[in-house]
Amino acid sequence: MLNDSYGRVATDLRVSLTDKCNLRCTYCMPPEGLDWLPNAKLLTADEIVRLVTIGVERLGITEVRYTGGEPLLRRELPDIVARTTRLSPRPQVSLTTNGIGLARLAPALAQAGLDRVNVSLDTLERETFKRLAHRDRLADVLDGLAAAEDAGLRPVKVNAVLMRGINDHEAPALLRYCLERGYELRFIEQMPLDAQHGWTRDNMITADEILAMLSPVFELTPDDREERGSAPAERFLVDGGPARVGVIGSVTRPFCGACDRVRLTADGQVRNCLFAREESDLKTAMRAGASDDELAARWIAAVASKRPGHGIDDPAFLQPSRPMSAIGG
Ligand code: SAM
Numbered sequence: 001m002l003n004d005s006y007g008r009v010a011t012d013l014r015v016s017l018t019d020k021c022n023l024r025c026t027y028c029m030p031p032e033g034l035d036w037l038p039n040a041k042l043l044t045a046d047e048i049v050r051l052v053t054i055g056v057e058r059l060g061i062t063e064v065r066y067t068g069g070e071p072l073l074r075r076e077l078p079d080i081v082a083r084t085t086r087l088s089p090r091p092q093v094s095l096t097t098n099g100i101g102l103a104r105l106a107p108a109l110a111q112a113g114l115d116r117v118n119v120s121l122d123t124l125e126r127e128t129f130k131r132l133a134h135r136d137r138l139a140d141v142l143d144g145l146a147a148a149e150d151a152g153l154r155p156v157k158v159n160a161v162l163m164r165g166i167n168d169h170e171a172p173a174l175l176r177y178c179l180e181r182g183y184e185l186r187f188i189e190q191m192p193l194d195a196q197h198g199w200t201r202d203n204m205i206t207a208d209e210i211l212a213m214l215s216p217v218f219e220l221t222p223d224d225r226e227e228r229g230s231a232p233a234e235r236f237l238v239d240g241g242p243a244r245v246g247v248i249g250s251v252t253r254p255f256c257g258a259c260d261r262v263r264l265t266a267d268g269q270v271r272n273c274l275f276a277r278e279e280s281d282l283k284t285a286m287r288a289g290a291s292d293d294e295l296a297a298r299w300i301a302a303v304a305s306k307r308p309g310h311g312i313d314d315p316a317f318l319q320p321s322r323p324m325s326a327i328g329g
Helices: 045-058 077-085 102-111 126-133 138-150 168-181 207-214 282-287 292-304
Strands: 012-016 063-067 092-097 116-120 157-161 184-188 220-222 234-238 244-248 261-264 269-271
Touching (some): 045 063, 045 261, 063 077, 102 116, 102 138, 116 138, 168 184, 168 207, 207 244, 261 292, 269 292
Parallel strands (some): 012 063, 063 092, 092 116, 116 157, 157 184, 184 244
Antiparallel strands (some): 220 234, 261 269
């Protein structure tokens, strides 16, 4: 099992399939993009499936989420999903995507056994989308969301990051849009993970602010029907339920004490936290001929050293050198 020294157990594996993305969201990367990893450094589909198999069959991983960069850019995605869902015990398999291309791929992904998707949608305004993501692709994202719902990848979850002066006026409209379509919306506080290192605490829209923007329009009741457990979102029933909205206060309401995640980057590094400053290199070991036992032992050691919290509030906090797109969000 993947235990750390604070009593937490990692069971939720986030796997980045690529660091490349077809959007340039300002909270993530600069408009010109980044120096992408060369293909030779990316894990192959077989290498990904081998590591995921070790995680699931030997180390107690019960949930696998494919992310990136943009995971739909990996052509082998349906195959990787199908091979993951055939593992025993069968893990939950989900995808975090910007939705571009999902309109075409959702049926194949559902057929491959994908359980759920999280689609990122920060705005419903075409001009704001262009300003925020530097691409004119809002219609593709909305089509992708609808296709995911039609393909049965439910509940379709929507992730939204609000940025001051850009899309922070849209909180109620985003929630209304999702309620009307049966999607479950979660607002995420902006974290210091942008490649440009432009994050400031003053510019971040906090969980308190988000709730204050929604409350005049919707009746929000803390949803205590379910234990929050390790779920990062605080959930609220909207107008008496059953619809819900989530707020993920990663910065102002951290949930590190209940964290059950571990990450694998597209170039085969285990990270025990989004904000970790160290990684453990499984790819080099694997390519040098390491056995499954040896890879599992490295992975166990990497998680054992997980720190108690992300430390954003610590004066000595240092932003990780890799941006979100390269870690896998
Ligand atoms: N490309 C996919 C997508 O857009 O969902 C997957 C990768 S993206 C890095 C995963 C999630 O991280 C998205 O919902 C995105 O909004 C979020 N994200 C990226 N940078 C962030 C930041 N600095 N703070 C908070 N969330 C961020």
